Amino acid sequence: xxxxxxxxxxxxxxxxxxxxxxxxxxxxxxxxxxxxxxxxxxxxxxxxxxxxxxxxxxxxxxxxxxxxxxxxxxxxxxxxxxxxxxxxxxxxxxxxxxxxxxxxxxxxxxxxxxxxxxxxxxxxxxxxxxxxxxxxxxxxxxxxxxxxxxxxxxxxxxxxxxxxxxxxxxxxxxxxxxxxxxxxxxxxxxxxxxxxxxxxxxxxxxxxxxxxxxxxxxxxxxxxxxxxxxxxxxxxxxxxxxxxxxxxxxxxxxxxxxxxxxxxxxxxxxxxxxxxx
Amino acid sequence: xxxxxxxxxxxxxxxxxxxxxxxxxxxxxxxxxxxxxxxxxxxxxxxxxxxxxxxxxxxxxxxxxxxxxxxxxxxxxxxxxxxxxxxxxxxxxxxxxxxxxxxxxxxxxxxxxxxxxxxxxxxxxxxxxxxxxxxxxxxxxxxxxxxxxxxxxxxx
Numbered sequence: 001x002x003x004x005x006x007x008x009x010x011x012x013x014x015x016x017x018x019x020x021x022x023x024x025x026x027x028x029x030x031x032x033x034x035x036x037x038x039x040x041x042x043x044x045x046x047x048x049x050x051x052x053x054x055x056x057x058x059x060x061x062x063x064x065x066x067x068x069x070x071x072x073x074x075x076x077x078x079x080x081x082x083x084x085x086x087x088x089x090x091x092x093x094x095x096x097x098x099x100x101x102x103x104x105x106x107x108x109x110x111x112x113x114x115x116x117x118x119x120x121x122x123x124x125x126x127x128x129x130x131x132x133x134x135x136x137x138x139x140x141x142x143x144x145x146x147x148x149x150x151x152x153x154x155x156x157x158x159x160x161x162x163x164x165x166x167x168x169x170x171x172x173x174x175x176x177x178x179x180x181x182x183x184x185x186x187x188x189x190x191x192x193x194x195x196x197x198x199x200x201x202x203x204x205x206x207x208x209x210x211x212x213x214x215x216x217x218x219x220x221x222x223x224x225x226x227x228x229x230x231x232x233x234x235x236x237x238x239x240x241x242x243x244x245x246x247x248x249x250x251x252x253x254x255x256x257x258x259x260x261x262x263x264x265x266x267x268x269x270x271x272x273x274x275x276x277x
Numbered sequence: 278x279x280x281x282x283x284x285x286x287x288x289x290x291x292x293x294x295x296x297x298x299x300x301x302x303x304x305x306x307x308x309x310x311x312x313x314x315x316x317x318x319x320x321x322x323x324x325x326x327x328x329x330x331x332x333x334x335x336x337x338x339x340x341x342x343x344x345x346x347x348x349x350x351x352x353x354x355x356x357x358x359x360x361x362x363x364x365x366x367x368x369x370x371x372x373x374x375x376x377x378x379x380x381x382x383x384x385x386x387x388x389x390x391x392x393x394x395x396x397x398x399x400x401x402x403x404x405x406x407x408x409x410x411x412x413x414x415x416x417x418x419x420x421x422x423x424x425x426x427x428x429x430x431x432x433x
Contacts, residue, residue: 001304008311011338018337021381026390026398031329040318040325041334047310054296054303079362083369095374099381102410116406117382119390125397136394250395 002055009048015041024183025119033220106185120185126248129179129187132264135249138216140270144253151238151255153203155276160203164254168240170194170202175235181264191258193239197232200276207232211275212257212268224257224266235260238271363429364422371418375411382407 016038023034030037078084083091105115106122115121125131135141143149150161173195180186200207210226230236236259240247247253252269259267296304318325352372356365384390385403392398 005307007338008334010341011334011336014337014341015334019333022384022389025384026392027384029389030333031326032333033324036321036324037326037330037333040314040321040330043317044311044314044334047307047314050307050310051304054300054307057300058296083366087366087370091370091373094370095377098374099378102378102406103382115401116410117378117385117403118401119385119399120397121400124400130397131395132398134392134395137392 002052005048005051005055008044009052012041012045012048016045103184107180107187118185119183120181122185122187126250127189127242127245129189129242129251130181130185131250132181132183133216133219133269135253135270138214138219138270140215140217141249143215143270143272144247144249149254149272151199151271152273153199153205153276154273155200155203155205155208158203158205160205162199162202164240167194167199167238167255170198173234173237175237175258175260177235177258177260179258179264179267180262186264190243191237191239192241192244193237193255193258195234196226196236196238196257196259196274199238199274200231205276208276211277212271213273213275214268215270215272221265221268224262224268226257226259230259230261233259361422363426364419367418367421367425368415371414375414378410379407 019030019034019038019041022029023038028034078087099117101111101114102116103118105111105113106118106120109122112122120130122130135143149164151167153160153162171194172192174190174192176188176190178186178188196210197207200210208228208231210228210231211223212226213223216222226236237257238255239258240253240255242248242251247256252271255271256269257267257271318327318330356369360368379386382403385399385401386407388399388404390398
């Protein structure tokens with residue numbers, strides 16, 4: 001049973017490491033949907049770890065309970081050229097530290113200069129900000145210049161359309177907020193737009209849970225939800241400017257959601273409608 | 278790795294190593310959890326693609342045991358036979374660091390996920406950086422070994 005339990009423990013742990021590393025580099029040589037496959041594998045490793053620890057606990061307990069007065073019982077110093085346990089642990093810890101040092105700059109600004117091996121730079125992309133999905137990939141390149149573009153707000157029996165001109169005429173707000181991607185990079189920027197709460201109020205829709213929908217082609221993240229509290233937030237914006245300039249199509253022009261305390265994948269781009277329930 | 282510290286004699290080792298009642302509860306809970314995982318993977322087959330998922334879990338374990346482990350052992354024997362004891366320690370540490378850093382950054386270095394329409398993905402010349410880093414680590418290992426050898430000669 002112990003040997004059988006090692007298969008999910010070793011295989012699952014390597015699965016998490018290998019697919020996770022490939023995922024952040026946007027390489028998907030498998031058929032499963034990565035977040036779902038990763039989630040199930042993580043629980044499998046939890047179960048396999050429980051079995052392994054329970055089976056090994058008596059051995060560990062017994063080894064720790066033995067009192068030794070003889071120094072030879074604690075092992076002998078390694079000969080020249082041999083690797084000691086301490087040496088192995090130091091090598092592993094040093095390697096982990098070096099990897100962190102060489103990649104953390106994709107999210108920690110003061111380590112940007114040592115970012116030599118990360119899949120991202122937090123300052124590279126349209127308007128100096130990375131993107132995961134471009135307008136071309138999402139099929140929304142023409143949305144920003146489409147004269148027929150409307151933002152539709154629906155809820156509680158009310159439906160109202162807004163043109164971009166109408167949205168630009170509403171009180172504008174600016175907030176410094178990060179795009180924090182679950183893949184490990186993050187970058188802050190200054191976003192300008194209209195408050196979601198103001199738009200709902202202008203539409204005559206009672207506050208509630210808001211589903212923000214995108215014009216993007218397919219994908220599981222073509223919409224996201226805002227809780228009633230989040231939708232009422234002062235810095236919960238539908239942005240049309242980034243760092244004082246018109247939003248680039250790759251960042252979601254003509255309108256994108258930007259709000260605090262949300263992973264980047266839920267900062268919905270190319271917003272075309274909001275539904276309140 | 279040397280593992281020369283023989284474990285102390287352990288009385289009634291066989292009986293002490295058996296799991297107690299609490300351990301059995303944890304073992305049953307752990308296997309139940311794994312059963313729940315398998316059921317979930319099969320239930321959400323449209324998103325988990327069980328064949329692909331299982332291939333990667335089992336394949337990772339097989340590659341680890343049948344490829345990585347033998348290669349590491351062979352390299353270890355090679356080090357023991359071909360490298361002097363003074364050089365072995367620093368060089369082994371350097372090779373370990375280079376191999377692990379190289380494996381972890383390999384998808385970034387190989388640029389499998391690069392896309393022409395999105396230059397913000399994989400913008401760093403990671404291959405060049407890894408080569409420079411690896412060279413520096415190996416050179417540093419030989420320099421450390423050389424210094425140690427000189428110090429050893431002085432002591433003698």
